[in-house]
Amino acid sequence: MFGGLRERLQAARARLAGSIQAAAAPDPEKNSSHPPSHPASGEHDVQPDSPATPSLASKVKTFIIDRELVISEKEIAGALDELEITLLESDVALPVTDAVIAHVKKDLIGKHRRIGQSVDSLVVGTLKMALLNVLGKGFDLTEYIKNHGHPVKILFTGVNGTGKTTTVAKIGFFLKQKGFTVVIGAGDTYRAGAIEQIEVHAQRIGIKIIQHQQGADPSAVLFDAVQYAVSHKIDVVLADTAGRFHTKSNLMSQLEKIRRVMKPDLVIYVDEAIAGNDAVVRALEFDRTVGADAVVLTKADMDSRGGAAISIAHTIKKPLMFLGTGQAYDDIIPFSPEGMVEELLGDA
Numbered sequence: 001m002f003g004g005l006r007e008r009l010q011a012a013r014a015r016l017a018g019s020i021q022a023a024a025a026p027d028p029e030k031n032s033s034h035p036p037s038h039p040a041s042g043e044h045d046v047q048p049d050s051p052a053t054p055s056l057a058s059k060v061k062t063f064i065i066d067r068e069l070v071i072s073e074k075e076i077a078g079a080l081d082e083l084e085i086t087l088l089e090s091d092v093a094l095p096v097t098d099a100v101i102a103h104v105k106k107d108l109i110g111k112h113r114r115i116g117q118s119v120d121s122l123v124v125g126t127l128k129m130a131l132l133n134v135l136g137k138g139f140d141l142t143e144y145i146k147n148h149g150h151p152v153k154i155l156f157t158g159v160n161g162t163g164k165t166t167t168v169a170k171i172g173f174f175l176k177q178k179g180f181t182v183v184i185g186a187g188d189t190y191r192a193g194a195i196e197q198i199e200v201h202a203q204r205i206g207i208k209i210i211q212h213q214q215g216a217d218p219s220a221v222l223f224d225a226v227q228y229a230v231s232h233k234i235d236v237v238l239a240d241t242a243g244r245f246h247t248k249s250n251l252m253s254q255l256e257k258i259r260r261v262m263k264p265d266l267v268i269y270v271d272e273a274i275a276g277n278d279a280v281v282r283a284l285e286f287d288r289t290v291g292a293d294a295v296v297l298t299k300a301d302m303d304s305r306g307g308a309a310i311s312i313a314h315t316i317k318k319p320l321m322f323l324g325t326g327q328a329y330d331d332i333i334p335f336s337p338e339g340m341v342e343e344l345l346g347d348a
């Protein structure tokens with residue numbers, strides 16, 4: 001997942017550490033506890049002019065412990081430009097890129113007194129905090145369900161083909177494994193074959209499904225699904241909906257009606273990570289018109305750029321809840337900002 005971004009971030013990290021190292025240690029004897037002529041085992045000084053590579057990143061180990069380190073904007077300007085380009089080319093939205101760069105600047109520029117750590121770990125720590133700052137907190141669905149009156153009603157919406165129906169099934173499977181009882185409402189009565197598709201999923205994962213005929217009022221189906229959950233003391237209702245109608249206003253009014261009738265506790269917007277910034281723009285528009293409580297990004301396994309996953313929470317101010325990571329029912333992982341940052345920047 002996000003392998004391309006990981007590689008490029010590691011390179012940007014090495015470049016940044018290299019710039020600081022070069023600025024901090026014109027005379028390495030003064031600033032480094034490991035003079036270049038006698039590097040400790042496995043530790044080497046950075047050659048600032050050499051091209052930054054991921055392997056170089058792991059070699060920036062010179063410690064600056066005995067005196068203060070002062071970093072000026074000029075010294076790291078080139079490395080910051082590179083980081084900015086890396087993020088933009090990875091499809092990270094511009095305001096999110098700006099936020100990351102601003103955070104890194106604020107954190108790095110100025111004095112670092114007896115930092116007691118390697119330049120590289122200073123840089124990695126800064127990059128991690130900058131990313132955590134934009135990634136938000138995630139959304140723990142299991143905790144939410146535990147702390148909420150039952151049935152918890154969850155409405156799924158999103159563009160057709162992005163993996164919405166599969167996501168409903170995956171989350172059903174996930175919740176079943178966590179010990180919750182689940183019913184699925186087949187609320188996509190618009191698209192031909194949609195009811196059969198979710199029915200097959202429900203049978204495979206052993207979850208009850210409530211369905212009507214194609215063309216039926218989705219609000220009525222989902223109302224029935226909620227009634228079923230109430231009368232059978234089911235913990236969670238997962239409501240599938242159509243991703244598209246004749247017109248956008250038709251879709252909006254259908255969703256409005258569903259909201260009124262079903263009164264969902266959570267509205268989840270589903271889109272695919274591979275859509276990059278388009279997914280972010282669509283999520284923003286959806287949130288503005290209909291409102292969303294959280295986002296699921298599917299097909300993260302096919303996305304090496306990572307831009308949507310990084311941008312979405314900061315852009316729409318709603319948490320990313322799950323990442324879809326494949327076509328099997330257990331190919332879904334609760335989104336963890338710390339986990340993502342570790343995957344992108346953790347020491348190889």
Ligand code: GDP
Pocket residue numbers: 159160161162163164165166167243298299300301302323324325326327331
């Ligand atoms: P919907 O039209 O939005 O309901 O989309 P579907 O659920 O029918 O999924 C469309 C296609 O995307 C199917 O072939 C799914 O198997 C596939 N898909 C869904 N989620 C993922 C995912 O996380 N990773 C991958 N690789 N494929 C996925």
